[in-house]
Amino acid sequence: MKLLRIILISGLSGSGKTTAIKALEDIGFYCVDNLPIPLLPKFLELCEESGGRISRVAVVEDIRSASTFPSSEISKARGQEEEIENFFEDSRRIIQRLREEGYPIEILFLEASDLILTRRFSETRRQHPLAFGGPILEGIRLERKGLQGLREMANEVIDTSSFNVHQLKERIQAYAQREWTPNQMIxxxxxxxxxxxxxxxxxxxxxxxxxxxxxxxxxxxxxxxxxxxxxxxxxxxxxxxxxxxxxxxxxxxxxxxxxxxxxxxxxxxxxxxxxxxxxxxxxxxxxxxxxxxxxxxxxxxxxxxxxxxxx
Structure with a gap:
């Protein structure tokens, strides 16, 4: 088993992943936001070669990385929904392979209710990355469906619907600071x-x-x-x-x-x-x-x- 502590943050757009990665950075994690998942194996190799200088890392993985996949990875997909599902399935396979190689990857999955996510996007006037100019709820539906496989692999699922920024930061840091070893059920x-x-x-x-x-x-x-x-x-x-x-x-x-x-x-x-x-x-x-x-x-x-x- 590798000695590197690895937390992979994933979840729905608008659920608080940016707050989560900043919270981990504040307590000493080496953090990378939106690292293309095909680059994760090489990134972890480089961390291991740091001579112990990098011992705790956190990476955000979400739909923004989809555009960085080689076209050959998704060329078989037919239609937008299949392409999204293929992207997340490729991500799931890469993470599973790394776990089998001894990397103790912890998946921290963030989600929130459709109502709260819609409200957050409306308040910030941001477009959902999968809405493509259509209804926000349709983008949320596509993303929730595509992420189901990663959610099932998660070590911790956090519903952020009732959290403000400060509460979420405390929750993330509490998770990261409690004792955890691979193969334990939380x-x-x-x-x-x-x-x-x-x-x-x-x-x-x-x-x-x-x-x-x-x-x-x-x-x-x-x-x-x-x-x-x-x-x-x-x-x-x-x-x-x-x-x-x-x-x-x-x-x-x-x-x-x-x-x-x-x-x-x-x-x-x-x-x-x-x-x-x-x-x-x-x-x-x-x-x-x-x-x-x-x-x-x-x-x-x-x-x-x-x-x-x-x-």
Missing amino acids: LTLLSFGYSYGIPFEADLVFDARCLPNPYFVEELKRLKGDDPKIVQYVLQWEESQAFIHRVYGLIQFLLPLYLKEGKTHLTIAIGCTGGRHRSMVIVERLAEILQKEWIGRGISLSVRHRDAEKG
């Missing part, structure tokens, strides 16, 4: 509020709105789920303990199956009404259990409270 426990929508990146979603709600206790409603009073309130109920026990039982059953399948990332989301009380407590309790039972067994654990500061 398990993310995510609390959220149904009032703000179900997270797009969630693989499994559990609804904790059925549990007693501290919001209706006057002295508790303004506190957050990390306050000891909220923790005590939520966990005192028998149904809360049963909820945790049964959700963990399902996770315990599924994790070995996902690991056997070779899944590289899994996001489990727990939701309550506002995402500030019950879901936070449940996520933290599940994290405690998983930390004891699964760390060191092919799992890297991450916890995020998406809506804790809202409301």
Whole structure:
């Protein structure tokens, strides 16, 4: 296994890839934006020959690189949509080959909802690179479809719909700075509020709105789920303990199956009404259990409270 740390940033146009690469540059990564993917193998070779001066690199790979492909790579494509799919399929094959050669390429995939992406393009008055003068939504559809293969290879998928620039920068840097080794599955426990929508990146979603709600206790409603009073309130109920026990039982059953399948990332989301009380407590309790039972067994654990500061 190569000693080089390699983060490849990909995802939908308008999802925040420029912010992501700048965030990594700020913490010491050697960064290249829009490197044509056929040049990635040679670039990594040169980094290895740097004598250790370059040990952490980050590269942005997106649809802008399509025009740099040799025409022979895409000449078989018929029509715009096939050409785009061919470009991303070629990218996927190159990355897979490099991984097989021992390069521990981590793929950080950024996405956002169609509504948010459309709004971002409208606000900046930029044209979507695949819209070709047509509707922005059509460009988003083409790109989302073409990127599906890379998304499935990703070590981490981040939905940036609810992030501002500063929050996204913190999220990217938190990912880069946590310990990760190749062949581990990154398990993310995510609390959220149904009032703000179900997270797009969630693989499994559990609804904790059925549990007693501290919001209706006057002295508790303004506190957050990390306050000891909220923790005590939520966990005192028998149904809360049963909820945790049964959700963990399902996770315990599924994790070995996902690991056997070779899944590289899994996001489990727990939701309550506002995402500030019950879901936070449940996520933290599940994290405690998983930390004891699964760390060191092919799992890297991450916890995020998406809506804790809202409301």
